[in-house]
Amino acid sequence: MNSDFGRFFCYNLDMKKIIVKAQAAKRLKNGYPLIVAEDLVEEGVLEGFVAIYDQKQQFIGKGYLSKQNKGMGWLLTNRDEPINQAFYEEKFEKAKTIRDSFFSDQQTNAFRLFNGEGDGIGGLTVDFYANYAVFSWYNPFIYLNKLEILTAFSNIYPEICGIYEKIRFSNQDNIESQFVSGQRASEPLIVTENGVHYATYLDKGLMTGIFLDQKNVRGALADGLAAGKRMLNMFSYTGAFSVASAFGGSIQTTSVDLAKRSLEKTSEQFSVNDIDPATQKIYVMDVFGYFGYAKKKELTYDLIVLDPPSFSRNGKKTFSVAKNYGELVEDAIDILDDFGILICSTNAANVSRKKFHQLVSSALTKKNVHFDIFQEEHLPKDFHVAETFPEGDYLKVLFVKIRK
Template identity: 45%
Template sequence: MNTVRVSRIAEKKIKQGICILDGVDFQKQNLTNTVVKLVSEQGKFLGTAYLSQQNKGVGWLVSRAAIELNQTFFEDVLHQAKLKRQTFHDSEWTTAYRVFNQDGDGFGGLSIDLYNDYAVFSWYNPFVYSIKERIVDAFRVVYPEIQGAYEKIRFKGVDYDSAHLYGQEAPSTFTIFENGVAYKVFLNDGLMTGIFLDQHEVRASLVDGLATGKSLLNMFSYTAAFSVAAAMGGARQTTSVDLAKRSRELSQAHFDANGLEMDHHQLVVMDVFDYFKYAKRHGLYFDVIVLDPPSFARNKKQTFSVAKDYHKLIAQSLDILSPAGIIIASTNASNVSLERFKKEIEKGFVGVKHQYLANYRLPSDFVYNKNDESSNYLKVFTIQVQK
């Protein structure tokens, strides 16, 4: 095993419990896709890590102890992770959830989700991908009940992004349940599956009646899961807006899965900012507006960044929000802190009275590293305007 001597700054981060290895701290070494022993400038052992480039960081600290990343190691961390999700395992109301979440469960660069009796593995860097057989073998020991699995490649350098991994193949689309609501998912069609599982507590608030008797506008709607949750919770009317043409078909499948007629549910393929103008021009108002944009987006007209532009979404929402209306403001941008996100929100609300009704972070199945704020990437505020 190679030894890597780290700076005092990197040593401090490691001792704080931060597992992601920042590229700034590892510029003078050329090792990659390998397990290493980290030591301080004085040569003191700091932990076992691996180096491998991914979309954030250049590797992960795995343990402060000297360990081997063998099948026994993975069986142990997977077993501990399974115990933490026992309430989900026992639930009849929710059949899709995360069972392993990177450094929150003791091994960064890997996440695993369950959709009924099927698992979806996400590999975030080449090293984890290179030892996937070891990980899968361990998983099959801990989860013998799982019928089959798929993989998602979330780094560059492999010529496919999704594939069947082992066992029985799932139907091309099938129904899962979340908070008692049905959603249609697909496991082998690109990186997406038809639903973002980390939002299930926010959708639960809609199922439980946050939008009962109200009209809801769902911006950047993807497959309109928020809209379906609101409809099942008694929303009077929903409008879902997304620029992707396929969003209409995928959204329709969710509504159909719950036997919801589309008379009061509209699916709009349009740029969000164009729809704000359209709604204002036509005098449309909504009681609840959901804002859950990608961290960064670009179209022919403009670019959008949560860190710099989220306030524009708030400001334009206020133009079409009913008196005493509610905005659900959400982001999954790990590079935007809770404080920074709230400042962006407040910038959009300038001069308008409002109160925060609720806030959400990652749900309990998305176990995060409590020593690293960026690990708890989801930030959602439910805000009521006082007009």
């Protein structure tokens, strides 16, 4: 691996001064953590720790600059304090205290330990998988401080068995995932959530096999929402929603995803819960193609989950939540039984909660059906969101009862 990624940065010597514009200064003084290019008075992007001042030379706080898919830097503190191991330990300790109840939950042992800017360090998340930690680094500079951060983490979490990492920015070695320290996890590592088992792989690319932010939705399915229903899971990935539904008493589940691996992965998830995959239906095909197939075969469902990626391309056809989610809803209505339930979900950052409501409601109105949004989910509590950064609550899920 590139030696730069292992460097230990001296936070005092590298602390540079930047000036931000008036509107940005007001936001940052109120604790808004994200810094974007338009905030800076001087052009020319630098990378590293920064002391932030307004145009009247008043101190605002300290943070760092480093390009990532979300902005170009983060405010870490409004105090004039060093950003060092003790600083990181304080953040990890506070985050651990917030999640105290999760460690004693006998039904769940996979959750988020540290949620980036929500817990005070933008650009870094840490997930807990049955006593293993998975770090996700979102920009080069936070990764350069890896050794100090990992030391701080290990001091607060001495009980962690092993650490893995996901590198979610471009690097010259093209590394996405790797084991870091401690003992290696079994493959698969079986975790439990709401009493349901899931097979996870901590060192197989950027994804582990389960999206932890959908815990509450899977919980609703496992707790009886899917009981007695024929359930359709579109964009099913490893079939986690399907497994939760089967666990919760669904008559039968149908999982549809274009990725070839989805057949093997979904079958595995059923098997680790002692559910015979042969009793369920798993299709490897284009989701929009399946709508046509289901209509032709006169297949209908009592419950349909729509959780597409924010953007995807299949051949010449592209899908984006902002432009095409309404079409997805309309197609689902055609194969949903009367008094059926739609679970509409997205993590698209460019679609606000209000806009998502409009996309879903407009599509249902166009189909001339009566509907009731009877439940709404945000991120679960372990995905701690800062009050000063509400857009950090990116997950939007609507539970909709349909009457035709």
